[in-house]
Amino acid sequence: MASKYKSSKIYLKMEKRDNSGALFINDKREKETHPHYQGKATIGGVDYYVSAWVKDGAKGKFQSLSFKPVQEQAKPTDKPNYNNKHFDDFLGNL
Numbered sequence: 001m002a003s004k005y006k007s008s009k010i011y012l013k014m015e016k017r018d019n020s021g022a023l024f025i026n027d028k029r030e031k032e033t034h035p036h037y038q039g040k041a042t043i044g045g046v047d048y049y050v051s052a053w054v055k056d057g058a059k060g061k062f063q064s065l066s067f068k069p070v071q072e073q074a075k076p077t078d079k080p081n082y083n084n085k086h087f088d089d090f091l092g093n094l
Helices: 007-013 086-090
Strands: 018-025 035-044 046-057 060-068
Touching: 018 046, 035 060
Parallel strands: none
Antiparallel strands: 018 035, 035 046, 046 060
16 A cells, blocks of 8 residues: 655755654555554664554564664774784883
């Protein structure tokens, strides 16, 4: 079922406030593993993608949430180079 809302356009029109966000129906959901709702939130000044799944529990339905930073932390791709003159000079001065 397609949503009548375009989540990205609505989110852009919303006032961005810290420690808040919005979820919208995921109209691109194709598999059971895909979230029922998606959106964005700002927590502590950091923007996050938010995904939500509707699940059945012992006390009824509930939502399970997942948060992923919009800008992932850069992961180091290069190993430190311990074979250089500056490092050898540093070790020699210890």
